[in-house]
Amino acid sequence: MKLTINGEQCEVTAATLAALLTELDYEGGWLATALNGEVVPARQRDGCALADGDRIEILAPMKGG
């Protein structure tokens, strides 16, 4: 399945958002995710099915002004 993750094209096997984070070796309770521009809370990632062409954003805390 081809996805756009944080702006980059990726080929992955994960079928859900939760599985995608595991496949890409993301860890930690401080990540925020969005699917096609809509926020997906952590508790909904298990049930969040992915489809070819989906756009995923994975964000984390960063310094800011």
Next chain:
Amino acid sequence: MLELYGQQIPSRLLLGTALYPSPAIMAEAIKASGADIVTVSLRRETSGGKTGGKFWSLIQSLGVRVLPNTAGCHSVKEAVTTAKMAREVFATIWIKLEVIGNHDTLQPDVFGLVEAARILAADGFEVFPYTTDDLVVAGRLLDAGCKVLMPWCAPIGSARGPQNLDALRSLRGHFPDVPLIVDAGIGRPSHAATVMELGYDAVLLNTAVAKASDPVAMACAFGKAVEAGRQAFRAGPLEPRDMAVPSTPVIGMAAFS
């Protein structure tokens, strides 16, 4: 004491966490400033969450409140989505709302700002809008549900200090009961003291400390300036006069001729 959305905040200096020479210097500067609130952001994580996790652990170890921002968002949709993601990650309903309207000046898109503020306030957020010093926009933001306003005093990172004292005075005069925080454009402690003397409730700054030759010492200087400005405001500063007025008594002068 400063009260923001029902929370008592001991320090009237809010500090950003970006642009420091190192995370250790950032942490020392925050401590030296006495700030109780620091701003943070959300960005794409590329190394499996480890970079963000490290930063977040450091911030949490400092025992400060965080005010997440929507920096860099140029549309209402981007800002609202970023705010919702920040709420989840940082476990706070506070959001420093930025909707940028111009790439060069980084000035707020005040129309988008009001719209985003209305959406977020209705969704339960406590919104800290980064706005201009425009009085009418300030009123619209309050109508939209904001209970704190954060006008700029000069463009972000410009270090120019207050460019329009009349506008800042006008805002203060029209909204005596709304916490007003000058956000952006402060370059030196004297700038911070100036706006505090006008009766502003707090200042938020980042670059002026982070890019100083010695950020920790500058953070300390800003902490003192903010406190001095506040104390001066409460003490009732003398208004400027057109003519000289002698301070030494004129009665009792000796006559030598």
